[in-house]
Amino acid sequence: MTMIAMDNVVKRYGQVKALDGVDLHIEPGEWVSIMGPSGSGKTTLLNMLGCLDVPTSGKVAIDGRDVTQLGKEGLAALRRERIGFIFQQFHLLPYLSALENVMLAQYFHSMADAREATEALEAVGMGERIHHKPSQLSGGEQQRVCIARALINHPSILLADEPTGNLDRENEEIVLELIRQCHEQGQTIVLVTHNPEIASLAGAVKVLSYGRLEGRSGSRRGATAGGLAMPSPRVRATQCRADR
Amino acid sequence: MRSRHSYFWTLLLQSLVERRSRVFVSLLTVALGTSVIGAFILLNADVETKMSRELRAYGANFVVKPGVEGGVLHDDALSTLRELMSSEKLVGVQPFLYDILTLKRDRIAVAGIDFGSIQQTNPYWQLVGGVPPPTGASSACLLGREAAGRLAIDVGAEVELRKGGATYRCTVAALVETGGAEDNQVFMPIEKARTLFGRPGEIDLVLASIIADQQEAEAFAGALEQRVPGSRAQPIRKLSRSEGMILQSIRSLMYMVVLLVTIAAFVSLLVSLIATVSERRKEMALMKALGATDRGVSVHFLAEIAVTGIVGGHAGLAIGFGMAELMERSMFGTAVTFHWWLVPLMLAVALGISIAGAAIPLKTVAAVQPAVILKGG
Numbered sequence: 001m002t003m004i005a006m007d008n009v010v011k012r013y014g015q016v017k018a019l020d021g022v023d024l025h026i027e028p029g030e031w032v033s034i035m036g037p038s039g040s041g042k043t044t045l046l047n048m049l050g051c052l053d054v055p056t057s058g059k060v061a062i063d064g065r066d067v068t069q070l071g072k073e074g075l076a077a078l079r080r081e082r083i084g085f086i087f088q089q090f091h092l093l094p095y096l097s098a099l100e101n102v103m104l105a106q107y108f109h110s111m112a113d114a115r116e117a118t119e120a121l122e123a124v125g126m127g128e129r130i131h132h133k134p135s136q137l138s139g140g141e142q143q144r145v146c147i148a149r150a151l152i153n154h155p156s157i158l159l160a161d162e163p164t165g166n167l168d169r170e171n172e173e174i175v176l177e178l179i180r181q182c183h184e185q186g187q188t189i190v191l192v193t194h195n196p197e198i199a200s201l202a203g204a205v206k207v208l209s210y211g212r213l214e215g216r217s218g219s220r221r222g223a224t225a226g227g228l229a230m231p232s233p234r235v236r237a238t239q240c241r242a243d244r
Numbered sequence: 245m246r247s248r249h250s251y252f253w254t255l256l257l258q259s260l261v262e263r264r265s266r267v268f269v270s271l272l273t274v275a276l277g278t279s280v281i282g283a284f285i286l287l288n289a290d291v292e293t294k295m296s297r298e299l300r301a302y303g304a305n306f307v308v309k310p311g312v313e314g315g316v317l318h319d320d321a322l323s324t325l326r327e328l329m330s331s332e333k334l335v336g337v338q339p340f341l342y343d344i345l346t347l348k349r350d351r352i353a354v355a356g357i358d359f360g361s362i363q364q365t366n367p368y369w370q371l372v373g374g375v376p377p378p379t380g381a382s383s384a385c386l387l388g389r390e391a392a393g394r395l396a397i398d399v400g401a402e403v404e405l406r407k408g409g410a411t412y413r414c415t416v417a418a419l420v421e422t423g424g425a426e427d428n429q430v431f432m433p434i435e436k437a438r439t440l441f442g443r444p445g446e447i448d449l450v451l452a453s454i455i456a457d458q459q460e461a462e463a464f465a466g467a468l469e470q471r472v473p474g475s476r477a478q479p480i481r482k483l484s485r486s487e488g489m490i491l492q493s494i495r496s497l498m499y500m501v502v503l504l505v506t507i508a509a510f511v512s513l514l515v516s517l518i519a520t521v522s523e524r525r526k527e528m529a530l531m532k533a534l535g536a537t538d539r540g541v542s543v544h545f546l547a548e549i550a551v552t553g554i555v556g557g558h559a560g561l562a563i564g565f566g567m568a569e570l571m572e573r574s575m576f577g578t579a580v581t582f583h584w585w586l587v588p589l590m591l592a593v594a595l596g597i598s599i600a601g602a603a604i605p606l607k608t609v610a611a612v613q614p615a616v617i618l619k620g621g
Contacts, residue, residue, distance in 0.1 A: 047615040052533060073537055080535020091530045091618060095262030096255070103251055108535040112251035149534075 001064050003028045003156060003188045004049060009058035011044055011211075018044040019055070020211035028156075031189040033199035036208035042192040043161060045208060049190055050083050050159050051075040063156050080109045084150030086179075088162035090142040092134040098145045099130040102152050109153045120148040124178055140171025147178050151187075158182060160191040164198065176201060256547055263520070270516050270549075270598075271556040277509025278560025278594045279567060284502045285589070286568035286580050291494060304338065304365045304451035304480065306461060308468065311476040317447040324471045325452060329464060335453035336364020341434055342448050343441040345405045345412075348395050354405060354430045356437020359384070365453050369426065373399035374418030379433075385414035386431040389421040405430065405440070412440045457491075506597070513601035517549065521605040528609055529617035538610045545609065549602045550595060557594025561587060 004026040011019040018041045026032050036042050047053040048060055051067050054075075060067045063082055067075060092101045102120055103112040121130050124144040134142050143163060150158060160179065164172040180201065183189050191202060199205045207214045260267050308321055325337055341356035360379035362369060377384035385405075387397060397403060399419060405412045412432065420426050438444050456464060458479065465477040521528075524545075531541050565582065572580040 044615075050533070052615040052618075053613075076532065076535050076537045079533065085533055087618060089618075091526070091533075093527060093530070095258045100251075100254060100258070104255070104531075105534045107251050107255070108531065108540065 001028075002026065002061070003030070003063055004190070005059070005061040006048065007059045009048060009055045009060060011041075011048065011053070012056045017211055019048070022058070022208075022211070022213045024206065024213060026188060026190065028188055029183075029186045030204065031183045031191070031202040033202035033205045034190065034192045034208055034213075035194060035196065035199045035205060037194065040208040041211045042194075042208050044211075045213075046159055046161050046190065046192050049157065050085060051078045080105075080153065082156040084153070084155035084158045086143070086146050086150050086158065086160040086163045088165040090134070090139075090146045090166075092142055092145060092149075094134050097131045097133055098126055098137065098141075098148075101134070101145055102149045105149045105152050117148070117152060120152050121145065124148045125174070138171065139167050140174055143167060143171065143175050144178065147175065151182065156188060158187050158189045160189065162193055163191065164193075164195075172198075252544075252547075255544065256551065259548060260551065266516065266520055267548075267552055270513055270520075270552045271559065273509050273512045273516065274553055274556025274594050274598055275559035275563060277506055277513075277597055278557050278590055279563035280505040281502055281593055282561050282564025282586060282590050283567040283571070284498050285586060286565065286582070287571060288495065288498065289583060290572060290581055291491065303368050304336070304453045306452040306454050306465075306477070306479055308450040308452070308472075308475055308477045309448075311469075311474045315474055316443075317450065317472070317475060318445050319447070321447060321450055321468075321472050321475055324468060325450065328467050328471070329452075329454055329456075333455045335455060336361045337453075338362070338365035338451045339434055339447045340449040340451070341437045341441065341443060341446060343407065343437070343443075345407045345430070345440070347391075347403060347405055347430065348397075350391075350395060352391060352430055353425075353428065354432060354437065356434035356441070357431050358434055359386075359431075365451050368422060370421040371418040372421055374416075377417045382433055382436060383414050384417040384433075386418055386420045387416045388427040388429045389419045390427040391429070392416070392419050403430075405432070407440055407442075410440050410442075412436060510597055510601055513597065514604060517602050517605040521545070521608055525608075525612050526617055528612045529614040532612065533614040533618055541612075542606050542609045545606060546599070546602060549598050553595040553598030554591060556598070557591040560594060561590045564590070 002025050004024065006022055006024040009019055009022040009024075010017065022045065024032075024045075034042050034045060044053070048055060049062070051062065051070075052075075054060075054068055058068075062078060065078065067078065070078065092098075093104065096104065098121060099114060099117050102117040103114065106112045106117060118127070118130055121127055121144075124147050126141060126144050126148065129137060129141060132141075134145070137145065143166075146163075158179070163179065164175050167175060176198065179189065179191070189202070191198070193199050308317065308325065310316055322337060322339060326334065338357060338361045343354055344351055345354045346352070358379060359377045362371075362376045371386070372389060377386075385403070387403070392398070397416060399416050401416050402413060403416060405414070414432060420429070420431065432440075434447075438446065454461065454464065461479040465479065468477040469475055528541050528545075531544070532538075536544075565580070568580045572578060
């Protein structure tokens with residue numbers, strides 16, 4: 001079954017058409033990058049995929065479920081069961097530790113489990129910093145916590161919105177390596193970026209322009225794509241698992 | 245930790261600690277509002293009784309007299325009065341038996357009374373030159389000041405009161421000054437008066453000082469009239485009406501203050517919570533992005549507000565009790581009576597103010613759109 005199916009999706013905000021008849025089909029285990037300049041509708045598209053927003057017209061199906069038929073509660077349920085978010089601005093709660101931030105996603109899903117959350121943080125190389133607050137972590141470390149949080153409930157789809165937009169080169173490599181490892185383990189990934197180098201890490205690259213999607217194949221260059229160095233040996237394989 | 249509940253408390257407490265300054269302000273607002281309401285309730289429960297007791301310093305507020313012109317009462321009026329009114333509420337009882345006797349060739353009104361009850365029922369009597377004689381003092385009397393001046397009689401002088409062929413000799417223990425009719429009267433022990441007047445067991449009038457509100461006093465009067473046929477009992481209207489008016493004024497003022505303070509507390513809390521919810525929109529958006537429903541997010545914030553309300557309520561109860569104690573000691577010189585039912589009531593009031601204050605801000609939870617708020621770059 002197609003993991004993500006968007007058919008003729010239109011999204012309007014007043015007079016502005018953010019998405020204009022978008023068709024997008026993503027199979028399980030695929031990594032698709034969405035590129036486009038600012039204002040092209042990338043975040044809107046991601047919000048559709050993440051069930052944070054619904055189209056004005058058209059159809060969006062996530063793992064076979066038509067999201068346009070779901071109410072607020074149904075969309076919330078789909079988000080917690082199927083979707084993992086990685087935000088450009090991390091969005092960690094400042095008063096919770098790294099461990100507690102990861103447990104927050106568990107809490108809304110089912111049950112907070114400190115042991116499982118610790119393992120998730122260890123998997124992204126944050127095992128030594130689980131009790132640190134976000135203010136005590138670097139940008140890269142915060143983004144790794146964000147990745148652990150996104151993956152803790154074993155989502156079907158990982159959505160990353162400019163995940164390295166606020167990171168320096170070194171941390172960018174670490175984060176991208178983690179995402180790459182997730183993909184190798186079968187995770188379906190949609191990554192939004194304006195950086196062609198990063199986009200080209202995916203199996204397919206789509207370009208969004210004035211709300212319209214144009215597809216082009218990406219060359220998946222793996223870990224050494226575009227001049228990115230090999231990951232630091234201290235980062236272990238993630239515990240990404242594609243949805244059952 | 246592997247538990248939904250323990251994480252819930254972790255999230256709750258960490259959030260409260262993070263925003264401790266704002267939480268403290270909300271807590272203080274709830275505490276102040278609750279304290280005023282609590283103090284009012286405590287004072288209101290006590291004020292009528294205690295004010296009545298205070299006003300007994302102005303003398304008797306209840307009268308029992310014969311129901312018909314020329315009628316008399318007897319000792320059963322006194323005993324029934326004491327029986328019907330508890331000792332806590334019956335401050336004092338003063339019987340009066342009157343006649344006109346001769347003193348130094350002058351005709352003068354003489355009243356037989358109970359010297360021991362002067363302090364309770366006639367506290368406004370100024371006793372000049374001496375102290376009230378004890379109840380059993382059979383050869384003592386009190387003389388009105390004006391009469392003493394007119395008849396040139398001093399304290400300590402022995403006087404002779406005559407009626408027909410009967411004579412009563414007594415020593416003037418003190419002069420009475422009230423500014424009223426008492427200044428021209430003589431007072432003697434009622435048992436001696438009964439003998440001298442030839443009216444054994446009779447009473448012309450009873451004055452009593454009781455601690456009761458208007459309703460209680462009226463009920464007491466009715467019960468007494470039923471038990472003592474031929475009697476007429478009633479509160480002294482002028483005094484009880486004034487008492488009632490003072491009490492009503494005090495209560496009206498208290499109600500107004502409580503209402504204003506409650507409104508102020510509610511508005512203050514509302515403003516604080518609106519600001520808090522507005523500041524935390526990103527947090528709400530994140531929770532929704534992670535799969536929380538509107539209800540789930542609301543419950544979380546409501547729990548924070550409820551904790552503030554409960555803690556604020558306890559603090560308010562303590563402060564309110566302190567305020568009531570202070571006011572009661574300064575007004576009446578007594579301790580406030582604490583009622584345990586006030587505890588759950590005040591906590592309910594505190595929670596009510598808190599949750600009511602949260603009702604409007606929490607409506608914005610549903611309006612939070614994660615897509616808009618969490619938009620990156």
